[in-house]
Amino acid sequence: xxxxxxGLGNTLLGDEGVGVYAIRRMQETLGVSGDVAILDGGTLSxxxxxxxxxxxxxxxxxAAQLNDAPGTVRLYEGExxxxxxxxxxxxxxxxxxxxxxxxxAHLTDKLPKQRALIGIxxxxxxxxxxxxxxxxxxxxxxxxxxxxxxxxxxxxxx
Numbered sequence: 463x464x465x466x467x468x469g470l471g472n473t474l475l476g477d478e479g480v481g482v483y484a485i486r487r488m489q490e491t492l493g494v495s496g497d498v499a500i501l502d503g504g505t506l507s508x509x510x511x512x513x514x515x516x517x518x519x520x521x522x523x524x525a526a527q528l529n530d531a532p533g534t535v536r537l538y539e540g541e542x543x544x545x546x547x548x549x550x551x552x553x554x555x556x557x558x559x560x561x562x563x564x565x566x567a568h569l570t571d572k573l574p575k576q577r578a579l580i581g582i583x584x585x586x587x588x589x590x591x592x593x594x595x596x597x598x599x600x601x602x603x604x605x606x607x608x609x610x611x612x613x614x615x616x617x618x619x620x
Contacts, residue, residue: 464497464498464499464516464517464518464519465497465498465499465517465518465519465520465521465612465615465616466498466499466501466513466514466516466517466519466520466521466574467485467488467498467499467500467501467521467523467608467612468481468485468501468503468510468513468514468520468521468522468523469481469482469483469484469485469486469500469501469502469503469522469523469524470482470503470504470505470506470522470523470524470525470560471483471504471505471524471525472504472505473591474589474590474591475587475588475589475590476584476585476586476587476588476589476590476592476593476594476597477525477532477582477584477585477586477587477593477594477597478525478584478587479525479593480523480524480525480582480584480593480597480600480601480604481503481522481523481524481525481582482502482503482504483593483598483601484523484580484582484601484604484605484608485500485501485502485523486502487601487602487605488500488605488608488609491605497616498612498616499513499517501513503522506560506563508563508566510563511563511566511567514563514564514566514567514572514574515566515567515570515572516572517574518574518575518576519574519575519576519577519611519612519615519616520574520576520577520578521577521578521579521580521608521611521612522543522560522577522578522579522580523579523580523582523604523608524560524579524580524581524582525581525582525583525584525587525597526546526550526579526581526582526583527550527583527584528581528582528583529583530583531583531596532583532584532585532594532596532597533582533583533585533594533596533597533599533600534582534583534600535580535581535582535583535600535603535604535607536580536581537578537579537580537581537607537611538578538579538580538581539576539577539578539611540576540577540578543577543578543579544564544577546579546581547560547564547579548564560579576615578611580604580607580608582597582600582601582604583597584597585597
């Protein structure tokens with residue numbers, strides 16, 4: 463069973479790059495097995511449709527408008543993720559939206575069976591190579607959530 467952890471964002475726009483920073487941290491600190499692929503999805507493109515369709519499990523880490531305090535982390539799984547992605551897709555700095563990629567996977571009947579979005583509320587989307595302190599402090603929490611999902615999804619059932 464293959465799990466894809468996909469970090470999204472633009473590291474030139476401050477907190478918008480949080481997904482990319484989170485997966486970099488995962489690569490450095492948490493360690494993962496051969497059945498887990500960690501991918502910097504940057505600002506998305508249609509080229510990500512293939513890796514998403516090839517995954518049995520999908521975890522996406524991205525900045526998300528949660529209407530909460532900066533640095534708030536929320537987990538959306540399965541159909542809850544699908545609803546969030548399609549209803550909160552009004553403005554995106556990404557070339558292709560996450561909703562577009564999920565629709566492609568659904569239409570080709572290759573939507574990963576288990577999927578989750580770890581959304582982090584940004585504070586600033588201005589030009590900057592740095593995240594704000596509140597969002598930077600949320601990165602370890604997002605990584606821990608991703609690691610917990612990987613463990614839960616990949617351990618054999620008793």
